[in-house]
Amino acid sequence: MSDVIATNQTILVVGGGISGMTAALEAAECGKQVILIEKSPSLGGRVSQLYRYFPKLCHPTCGLEINNRRTKMNKNLRIMTMAEVAAVSGEAGNYSVKVKVSPRYVNENCTACGDCAKVVETEFDDEFNYGLGKRKGAYLQHKMAHPQRYVLDPRVIGTDDATKAKEACKYDAIDLDMQEEEIDLTVGAIIWATGWQPYDAAKIQPYGYDRIANVITSVEFERLCDPHGPTGGKILRPSDGQEAKNVAMIQCAGSRDQNHLKHCSRICCMASLKHANYVNEKYGEEGQSTIYYIDIRAIDRIDDFYRRVQELPNVTFTKSKVASVVENKENGNPVLHGVDTEGYNRYANEHDLVVLAIGMEPSVPADAFPVEVKINEEGFIEADESNGAVFAAGCSADALDVNRAVQNATASALRAIQVINSVAGAEG
Amino acid sequence: MSNLNTEMIEKYRNNFLKEVTANVEEGEWVKMCMQCGVCSGSCPFGPHWDHPPQELFMMIRAGKREEVLTSSSMWMCTSCYNCIVRCPRGLPITHIMHGLAHYADRLGMAPKEQPTMKFAHKFWDNIVKNGRVNELKLSLGVYFMNGIAEGIKTSLKMQAVGLGMYKAKRLNPMEFFGGHTVKDKSGMQAIIEKAKEIEEAKIKKFEG
Ligand code: SF4
Ligand code: SF4
Numbered sequence: 001m002s003d004v005i006a007t008n009q010t011i012l013v014v015g016g017g018i019s020g021m022t023a024a025l026e027a028a029e030c031g032k033q034v035i036l037i038e039k040s041p042s043l044g045g046r047v048s049q050l051y052r053y054f055p056k057l058c059h060p061t062c063g064l065e066i067n068n069r070r071t072k073m074n075k076n077l078r079i080m081t082m083a084e085v086a087a088v089s090g091e092a093g094n095y096s097v098k099v100k101v102s103p104r105y106v107n108e109n110c111t112a113c114g115d116c117a118k119v120v121e122t123e124f125d126d127e128f129n130y131g132l133g134k135r136k137g138a139y140l141q142h143k144m145a146h147p148q149r150y151v152l153d154p155r156v157i158g159t160d161d162a163t164k165a166k167e168a169c170k171y172d173a174i175d176l177d178m179q180e181e182e183i184d185l186t187v188g189a190i191i192w193a194t195g196w197q198p199y200d201a202a203k204i205q206p207y208g209y210d211r212i213a214n215v216i217t218s219v220e221f222e223r224l225c226d227p228h229g230p231t232g233g234k235i236l237r238p239s240d241g242q243e244a245k246n247v248a249m250i251q252c253a254g255s256r257d258q259n260h261l262k263h264c265s266r267i268c269c270m271a272s273l274k275h276a277n278y279v280n281e282k283y284g285e286e287g288q289s290t291i292y293y294i295d296i297r298a299i300d301r302i303d304d305f306y307r308r309v310q311e312l313p314n315v316t317f318t319k320s321k322v323a324s325v326v327e328n329k330e331n332g333n334p335v336l337h338g339v340d341t342e343g344y345n346r347y348a349n350e351h352d353l354v355v356l357a358i359g360m361e362p363s364v365p366a367d368a369f370p371v372e373v374k375i376n377e378e379g380f381i382e383a384d385e386s387n388g389a390v391f392a393a394g395c396s397a398d399a400l401d402v403n404r405a406v407q408n409a410t411a412s413a414l415r416a417i418q419v420i421n422s423v424a425g426a427e428g
Numbered sequence: 429m430s431n432l433n434t435e436m437i438e439k440y441r442n443n444f445l446k447e448v449t450a451n452v453e454e455g456e457w458v459k460m461c462m463q464c465g466v467c468s469g470s471c472p473f474g475p476h477w478d479h480p481p482q483e484l485f486m487m488i489r490a491g492k493r494e495e496v497l498t499s500s501s502m503w504m505c506t507s508c509y510n511c512i513v514r515c516p517r518g519l520p521i522t523h524i525m526h527g528l529a530h531y532a533d534r535l536g537m538a539p540k541e542q543p544t545m546k547f548a549h550k551f552w553d554n555i556v557k558n559g560r561v562n563e564l565k566l567s568l569g570v571y572f573m574n575g576i577a578e579g580i581k582t583s584l585k586m587q588a589v590g591l592g593m594y595k596a597k598r599l600n601p602m603e604f605f606g607g608h609t610v611k612d613k614s615g616m617q618a619i620i621e622k623a624k625e626i627e628e629a630k631i632k633k634f635e636g
Contacts, residue, residue, distance in 0.1 A: 206470070206514065252464075257516035294464045321516070323469025338469035344483045346468075346475055 006035055008094045008423055011416045012187040013037070014085055017045020018402055019394025019409040020193035021067045026413035027191075028077040029070070032420055035185065036071075037083040037099060042145035043068070045195055047402060049128060049142075049219065051226040051233075051278070054270055055301060055403050061144055068146040081147065086182070088190070088371040092389035093423040097185045103178035105152035105162075110173040112140060112148040116165035122156055126230070129223045132238075133230030138165045143228055152176075188423045189389035189416035190371070192381060193409065196395035199254035199261055199359040206324040207253065207356060213239035214334050215325055217253070217358040218271045225278045235282060237353045239332035244353035245286055247279050248336055250322050251293040255359035263378045265399045268357035269297045273306055275355060276315045290316045290351065292336065318347075325354060360399045389419040430536040432631075437493075444493040451631050453527030457519045461485040467511035467521050477504045481511055481521050484528070497537040502529040503544040546573055556620060559610030563599050 006012070009032070013024040016038030024036040036043075047053055048060050071077055080101060087098040106116075116138040126135040128142050137156035140148070150173075156162050157176060166174040198219050201209035209215050214237045216224075227233035237244040249272035255265040273296075276289035296317070298306035309315055320340040328335055334354045339346050362379040369375070373392070374384040380399075381392035393412040394405035440447035448455040461482065468480030479487065479501040487496050505525040512522050529545070532538040538545050550569045555561050571586065572579030583590075593599035600607075610616050 252516075258518040259514070259516065294462060319465075320469070321464035321466045323466050323514070339465045339480055339482065341463050341465050341482070344468065344480065 006033070006185040006187055008186055008188040009033060009420050010035060010185070010187045011189050011191060011413075011420060012095075012097055012185060013191045013193060013393075015039075015045070015193035015195055015393075015396070016043035016079070016081070017193060017195045017394065018047040018063075018067075019195065019396075019405045020045070020191070021071065022406045022409040023191045023193060023393045023413040023416075024077055025067065025070050025074065026410050027417055028074045030413075030417055032076060032417055034077045035080065035187070036077060037080045037085070039082070039084050039194075040141065041081050041104065041149075041151040042141045042147060043071070043079065043081070044142070044144060044146070046219075048144060049130075049222060051222045051229070052274065053402050054274070055401075057274070057277075064144055064146075068144070071146070079147070082151075083183075085370050088390075092419055093188050093426075095187050095190060095389070097187055097190070099183045099185060101181040101183060103154070103180055104149070105154075105157065105174060105176055105178050106150045107173050107175050107178075108149075109171040110149040110169075111171055112150060113170070114140070114150070115168045115170065116150055116152075116174060119164040119168040120156065120161045122153075122159070122161050124153055124155065129230045130217075130220045132220055132223055137161050189391070189419040191391050191393050191409075191412050191416050192371070192373070192396050193393040193412075194362070194364050194396050196360045196399070197363040199265075199361050201253065201356050201358055203260065204254055204356070207250065207322070207354075208325045208327065208334070209356065212325060212327045212334055212354075213237070214244070214327075214332055214352065215354045215356065217356050218249075218268065218275065219358065221275055221278075221355045225275075225282075235279070235353070237332075242352070245279075245283050246288045246352045247275070247290075248334070248349070248351040248354045249275055249289065249291045249357055250325075250336075250354060251291065251296075251357045252321065253356035253358050256294070261359045261361055261378065263359075263399055264297060265358075265360040266297070266299075266404075267360060267399065267401045269293070270302050270305070270401065272355070272357045273298065273302075273309045276309050276312070280312050280314060285314060288314050288316070290318055290349070292318045292320055292322045292338070294319075294321050320347075360395065362396060364396070389416065391415045433535040433537065436535065436631075442491060444491045444496070445489050447493070448488050448528070448531075452524065452531045454520045454523045455527060455531075457524060458485050458488050460517050460519055462517055464516060466514050466516065467519075470510045470514050472506070472508055472510065473504055477501045481525060484525075494537075496528070497532040497535060498539060499532075500539045500542050502526070502532070503538070503542045505529075543573070556617070558607060559613060559616040560608050562607040563593070564601065564604055565607070567599075 011027050011032055011034045013020050013036045016036055021043055024034045028034040044064050048064055050060055052059055082102040082104050084100050086100045088095055090096050117136045120136045120138040122137040123134040125131040126133045137153040138150055140150050162176055198217055201217050223229040224231050224235050235244050254260040272291050279287040279289045318340055319342050320338045322336045323338040325334050325336055333350045336349045366375045366379045371390055373387045373390050374382040376382045381396050391412040393409040397408055436447055448458055465482050468482040471480055478499055502525040507522050509522055515521055554566045571582040
């Protein structure tokens, strides 16, 4: 890693999700030197954890495949995974960045044959599946992982599993002596694309996410529907592994609420419409989706999709913010209580499964930024002169869907390029 | 119809929301309601009243003046504060409910036999006399609220509670002859007069 060369004409992109990848590729394809760092073992971020995504309901395998190809073809772009920014100093056109690289315990020799994973026995909650399934202590983050290289969980280091893994590897790719490294980079501009995380659903006390097994979040539902997910694409509910055919979606779970996130998370209405569509695809007439909403915010061309979902015979829209969810102890069904706004009718509706359309919050808390930037009330980075040449991209800047995140990332790439050009001009 | 009522109808012709904004305690919040329904769904009164808070707020905006002010709904609020803690818009719902009840009462439009209102009146009359609640007179007053026969029945039923309160020094039989007061009784009454004056001036001042 010590061979990473960077100058004040290099652009650093922090975060390898769809926004970071886009920003990095746009800048690199314009001929700029770019270093892309990602905290986890592979690129792709939250988009890779979706079953399908807007605007065209593609499988992420498709969109990411294109981006992965672009990264492989571009010699201006260098990628560092398992790397995090520890500190930043300096100013626009000349930043010093300290990057912490965690040991992967697997080197470039890895062919992703998977022999190590076969012999390792210890299992851990699979972060990629939001803990809905298990993975081995030696693993590939997901099938599309780029780089295609296994990782050893630091928790198995020093155990028999580690030695077994090393012995099983035919390519001498496992290096148990790898240490954490610290690298100093000089860069001219920084694109900050650390993205979002789902709001902590347990904080929405009346919905019982922490008490009722069959109350899950929208990101978890994506994993259930994905054929590569923990249930092989079957919508099985957590309490008893039965198929859930009568599914309720609760909108604004944690968003637009002074007790939680004040902002509209923008993606959740569309996510629920998409989920109703999944249920319809899987079960046809046997399936039933009920969307409980305050108002549906299907923006611009998504409105067509909204209309199509409205026409499905097995999708019901109930205009009401659900007041509380309780569990029917006999069958584990969640029962939704509330009053609807079209007639003020009180309801107590039983469903097989409840999916909370969970809100989006920035993944870096406002007080944990290693760099001086202006943060707004919602925790997103505000565009401001005082940020120098640190530009937010995607969900670091606002709650955005993939479409808008990519546009936003391209804009930030252009801003960074302008800084680099003026540095280059001055040094001419 | 009270004079104040006629005056207010004149002043806010067809704009009940403005009237509520001007005259009801915390009434300026009504327009902030986004009709999500969480308050209604969280209210323990559930199905037992005519209009849950969300509906009352919509009725105000729809100008249903008569229906809102003569409703018994806001008198049913138990001040449990469930709605306030859950409202995503931060509306002080409980206070608005009480504000509406109080305003309806001022206008003489509150339902006549509403027990909560009767109790509220008794409580008020009781406390403004001495600045302290005279528990004995208040309880007796409430027991006999619906006539002598029922009063005796209730008093007998509540005997044990009364005795318990007496032992715990919460109820003093001597209260019957006057009762305890605040130190500066006339000062306290002056405060109440002033408060009334301010409230009236506020209602007068608001230009629709
Ligand atoms: S909870 Fe608040 S915003 Fe929702 S209907 Fe009630 S008052 Fe309106
Ligand atoms: S405070 Fe009043 S209106 Fe609000 S939930 Fe409790 S009883 Fe209902």
